[in-house]
Amino acid sequence: MALAEVFHALGDPVRLEIVQKLTRSQPCTIASVSEGLGITRQGTRKHLQVLVNANLVLLQPKGREVIVELQPGGLDPAREFIAEMERRWDRRLDALRQFVEE
Amino acid sequence: MALAEVFHALGDPVRLEIVQKLTRSQPCTIASVSEGLGITRQGTRKHLQVLVNANLVLLQPKGREVIVELQPGGLDPAREFIAEMERRWDRRLDALRQFVEE
DNA sequence: GTATTATGCAACTAATGGGTTGCAGATAGC
DNA sequence: GCTATCTGCAACCCATTAGTTGCATAATAC
Numbered sequence: 001m002a003l004a005e006v007f008h009a010l011g012d013p014v015r016l017e018i019v020q021k022l023t024r025s026q027p028c029t030i031a032s033v034s035e036g037l038g039i040t041r042q043g044t045r046k047h048l049q050v051l052v053n054a055n056l057v058l059l060q061p062k063g064r065e066v067i068v069e070l071q072p073g074g075l076d077p078a079r080e081f082i083a084e085m086e087r088r089w090d091r092r093l094d095a096l097r098q099f100v101e102e
Numbered sequence: 103m104a105l106a107e108v109f110h111a112l113g114d115p116v117r118l119e120i121v122q123k124l125t126r127s128q129p130c131t132i133a134s135v136s137e138g139l140g141i142t143r144q145g146t147r148k149h150l151q152v153l154v155n156a157n158l159v160l161l162q163p164k165g166r167e168v169i170v171e172l173q174p175g176g177l178d179p180a181r182e183f184i185a186e187m188e189r190r191w192d193r194r195l196d197a198l199r200q201f202v203e204e
Numbered sequence: 205g206t207a208t209t210a211t212g213c214a215a216c217t218a219a220t221g222g223g224t225t226g227c228a229g230a231t232a233g234c
Numbered sequence: 235g236c237t238a239t240c241t242g243c244a245a246c247c248c249a250t251t252a253g254t255t256g257c258a259t260a261a262t263a264c
Contacts, residue, residue: 004115011110012222023190031240043223045242050221064231064240070191079184082177088125089172116252133210143211145253152251166210166261209262220251225244232239 002055006078009054014039015047019056022070029065104157108180111156116141117149121158124172131167 009015014037021033034044048068051057056074060067111117116139123135136146150170153159158176162169 004118007109008113011113013106075184082181
């Protein structure tokens with residue numbers, strides 16, 4: 001399931017920080033993304049690849065550098081899953097309440 | 103950040119399946135949760151511990167068995183993070199559009 | 205009381221992942 | 235042209251994790 005891949009991509013402090021950074025200053029080069037993360041550019045590059053595989057980030061080469069952008073709609077599967085789980089969870093709570101009240 | 107822990111807990115196909123299962127048939131014992139997952143009970147137990155640590159699942163001993171329940175509100179941090187990211191992302195798109203239109 | 209069932213704990217293996225370094229290639233600046 | 239900059243690729247190390255097995259323990263069933 002691709003959904004697990006999305007959550008997995010978000011399940012790391014560094015990648016979470018990258019995503020947050022991208023919502024503030026976008027687009028960036030790979031080098032500028034890696035600044036301030038406390039890891040090397042290659043380490044950053046690996047994290048970016050994980051985000052790309054999860055369809056959360058887009059990389060487009062531009063001359064000698066690579067532009068990093070957030071993928072529009074990339075968070076949709078995650079949001080929908082959570083909404084669905086909470087809906088089902090609430091239904092169960094309702095059913096339980098109804099059962100108790102009877 | 104606890105948020106990364108939540109996403110990390112959801113970032114595994116088996117744990118995702120466990121959560122989905124729990125929204126359907128709840129509460130379950132550990133043994134019944136592990137049925138049909140294709141792994142041993144001990145393997146399941148480890149996954150459950152990850153979910154507990156992420157505050158997504160609750161374990162309460164009941165006699166000789168342990169009842170597995172979803173933790174109400176456990177998905178809240180994840181939902182809020184996604185909402186915030188999408189809000190910021192939309193704002194950036196708006197700003198870009200405005201810039202182009204000028 | 206005995207057997208069965210549900211679980212916990214610990215040790216172990218195999219695979220994955222985060223991170224690094226070193227080097228090579230291509231583009232931009234001068 | 236030459237040099238500096240941005241990046242990719244590959245190998246490697248260390249820590250973590252997914253999963254297993256074996257055994258011990260406690261509660262239920264009969």
